[in-house]
Amino acid sequence: KAGVTQTPRYLIKTRGQQVTLSCSPISGHRSVSWYQQTPGQGLQFLFEYFSETQRNKGNFPGRFSGRQFSNSRSEMNVSTLELGDSALYLCASSLFSRGMDTEAFFGQGTRLTVV
Amino acid sequence: TQLLEQSPQFLSIQEGENLTVYCNSSSVFSSLQWYRQEPGEGPVLLVTVVTGGEVKKLKRLTFQFGDARKDSSLHITAAQPGDTGLYLCAVGGGKLIFGQGTELSVKP
Numbered sequence A: 001k002a003g004v005t006q007t008p009r010y011l012i013k014t015r016g017q018q019v020t021l022s023c024s025p026i027s028g029h030r031s032v033s034w035y036q037q038t039p040g041q042g043l044q045f046l047f048e049y050f051s052e053t054q055r056n057k058g059n060f061p062g063r064f065s066g067r068q069f070s071n072s073r074s075e076m077n078v079s080t081l082e083l084g085d086s087a088l089y090l091c092a093s094s095l096f097s098r099g100m101d102t103e104a105f106f107g108q109g110t111r112l113t114v115v
Numbered sequence B: 001t002q003l004l005e006q007s008p009q010f011l012s013i014q015e016g017e018n019l020t021v022y023c024n025s026s027s028v029f030s031s032l033q034w035y036r037q038e039p040g041e042g043p044v045l046l047v048t049v050v051t052g053g054e055v056k057k058l059k060r061l062t063f064q065f066g067d068a069r070k071d072s073s074l075h076i077t078a079a080q081p082g083d084t085g086l087y088l089c090a091v092g093g094g095k096l097i098f099g100q101g102t103e104l105s106v107k108p
Helices: none
Strands: A005-007 A010-013 A019-024 A031-038 A042-050 A053-057 A064-068 A074-078 A087-094 A110-114 B005-007 B010-014 B019-024 B032-037 B044-049 B055-058 B061-065 B071-076 B085-091 B102-107
Touching (some): A019 A087, A019 A110, A042 A074, B005 B085, B019 B102, B044 B055
Antiparallel strands (some): A042 A053, B005 B019, B055 B061, B061 B071
């Protein structure tokens, strides 16, 4: 079956702009989580959506937001981009968010560069 | 303060050597996961350990969960260049908390 698909793979934006990243989870998976990966901070949790509801949120400013659609596809948006937002953004999907079936499958990520 | 402390952060070894990566915490976890990430890819789950003292083997990789479920280790026997990558321990479900990772380089 198809894996987690993230688009676009690469993105270059200018400071102050906004960006929207997309994630299509594995078919049947209802939980989608987003992570930011940087060399200095490692992999950090952004937020998690389950059945269109935000279930958890990480410690990121309000410029970072997301949503999930009825088909479980998810988008995350970053407004007023800063240089420090340059990172690999990873999306992960799983069947459930709690309990035993929480194995997370990651997409290849979107590499965002802010100039 | 990191919830999960991984060590070492970097490891460069020759093919055929053995190595151990550690993941430590002062907290108790119901389970712990190990991932491997290759350049340009997302992390891939290697194993989930659940029971204190549990040992799981995946070919040349041996994973152990501490008796108190606060720490874990990953041991690789006879490392090969294909083992090169970033090894991450993590806890949680839909909200995963990761260690800083161990960057392993295995030279032929």
